[in-house]
Amino acid sequence: MTAVTSTSASTPIAANRATRGPGWIRRAIAQLFVGLILVLLVLAVIYPLLWMVFSSFKNNSELFANPWSLPGELRWGNFERAWNAGVVRFFVNSTLVTAASIVTTTLISAWAAYGLVRVNVPFSGPITGLLLGGLMVAPTVALIPLFGLLQRLHVYDSLWALLILYTAFRIPFTTFLIRAYLIDMPREMDEAAYVDGATRTQIFWRLVLPVCRPILVSAALLQALFAWNEFAFALVFISNTENKTLPVGLMDMQSRLLTEWPVQFAGLTMAALPMIILFLIGQRQFLRGLTEGMGK
Amino acid sequence: MASTTTRLRGLVWVVPALALLGIFVYYPIVENIRLSFYSWNAFSPNPVFVGLQNYTDAAADPIFWRSLRNNIAYAVVSLICQVGFSLCLAAVLEEFVHQKLRGVLRVIYFIPAVISITVSGILFSFIYNPQFGLLNRLLGAMGLERFQHAWLGEQKTAIWSIIGMSQWQSIGYTAVLFVVAIQRIPRELYEAAKVDGAGAVRSFFSVTIPMVREMTTLLIILTVSGAFLVFNEVMVMTAGGPSDSSQVLGTWLYRNAFLADNMGYASAIATVIFVLTFAFAILQILVSRRRRVEI
Secondary structure, three states, rough: OOHHHHHHHHHHHHHHHOOOOOOOHHHHHHHHHHOOOHHHHHHEEEEEHHHHHHHOOOHHHHHHHOOOOOOOOOOOOHHHHHHHHHHHHHHHHHHHHHHHHHHHHHHHHHHHHHHHHHHHOOOHHHHHHHHHHHHOHHHHHHHHHHHHHHHOOOOOOOOHHHHHHHHHOHHHHHHEEEEEEOOOOOOOOOOOHHHOOOHHHHHHEEEEEEEEHHHHHEEEEHHHHHHHOOOHHHHHHOOOHHHOOOOHHHHHHHHOOOOOOOHHHHHHHHHHHHHHHHHHHOOHHHHHHHHEEEEE | OOOOOHHHHHHHHHHHHHHHHHHHHHHHHHHHHHHOOOOOOOOOOEEHHHHHOHHHHHHHOOHHHHHHHHHHHHHHHHHHHHHHHHHHHHHHHHHHHOOHHHHHHHHHHHHHHOOOHHHHHOOOOOOOOOOOOOHHHHHOOOOHHOOOOOOOOOOOHHHHHHHHHHHHHHHHHHHHHHHHHHHHOOOOHHHHHHHOOHHHHHHHHHHHHHOOOOHHHHHHHHHHHHHHHHHHHHHOOOOOOOOOOOOOHHHHHHHHHOOOOOHHHHHHHHHHHHHHHHHHHHHHHHHHHHHHHHH
């Protein structure tokens, strides 16, 4: 009885295999189809970016006459014009805020994460909850009260406002990232140093930070991505053109340069390049940060 | 037994983070909810308590509802593309593509996600430009002139054009996250499926989809709550126009707060956004907690 059922159960599979005689043809067609889609997708992703770069070397008549073609000559003047039309200022502001907020965010977060994981902090349960709970708060919701608050603190319309906000709103994510890394680290390492008489602070600076370097690099890259590209805070809390960062500055430029399209393209290219280069160099760290951040 | 003072000294570790979060994240949220019960603007020193007036105003405001509908449209399209299509893309990359090429493709698909939304927004406003934009030229070249539009300038197409740009920017990002999830599936499961005679499509449905369920749930929640927070791309590409046809909750809030100086009403919109996204966040926590229990 059992033998009969087992043979009848295996027949459909055998039959299935038999009908797939010319399986390689099917597979080849599938491969071809899939390959075509993947290539089209590559084009859809890359072409707009190439178009941006090509167009930034053109002049208006070239752009209008044949938007698809390569530029007739490399007009570096467009980049110079965009640079002087404000990009240089925005570039410097973005760099300052990004660099400073990388330092503040990773240090404050690593400090808190170490304290919560290894030091006997009172109420560490609720405090961890409060810190990570910040992940649930969307910046847009806080815009209106922050507007008044930053004015009262006299930091409205200065890069300080952005530095403070970019730090505060990223502490939850960064703490979460570093905390997950520290939890996996063997306790003996810092305990040994503690027993040898080092203070917690010394251990943090001399031992924990160096050991955490891989995750700190990931955290720094993701913070760079966030701060370089952040828009809402920069739009609402900065009004003086002198203090604008790239994302808002580019919009500003759009309204000033009006029909000088190639110059605008040049500005976009210059704003996009640093992050693309940073990503290509540090892709592994980027991805580690992202996937750790998604929870293991 | 450590004395109370030594224990309290431990707070030094968390005070900087807590202070920043308390002042600049939590206080504004609470304050925003309080302010939503007042009628006030930037110049009135004395806000007037109006109870739920701002909320009933919202319920009677057709543009509020249009904004909400646009957010929902955003969520639906993003779910299809950034969860559905991205999952297929990730599976195809893992199944069909040679290992070396796979890495290159992953990097290429990811690039749009590292570009600022302002850059991609302005770039796409050029692509949609009726005079020199690529989209109309492409349609023209294919003989589809009747589908040409002033994409961002027409009420019917504006929001969809913005949504389209958003998909361009995010598909690669979620696909890479799915790739990571797929790589964590034990290879034996695929081999077992193969032995059972399952082809690539079958094993996609019977192995891949069930095994990446956690990532799928997480991305569904993140995509939907992201869709209710949309702000940058709309601001950059249309600022909500033409005639408010592409407003979303975020831009309608911005317009009321900082252009129309109708702060109380704007706070009420912000509270609505907060409640919606907070609910999704709670859902996310519940999901990840259940996951931990299962393991």
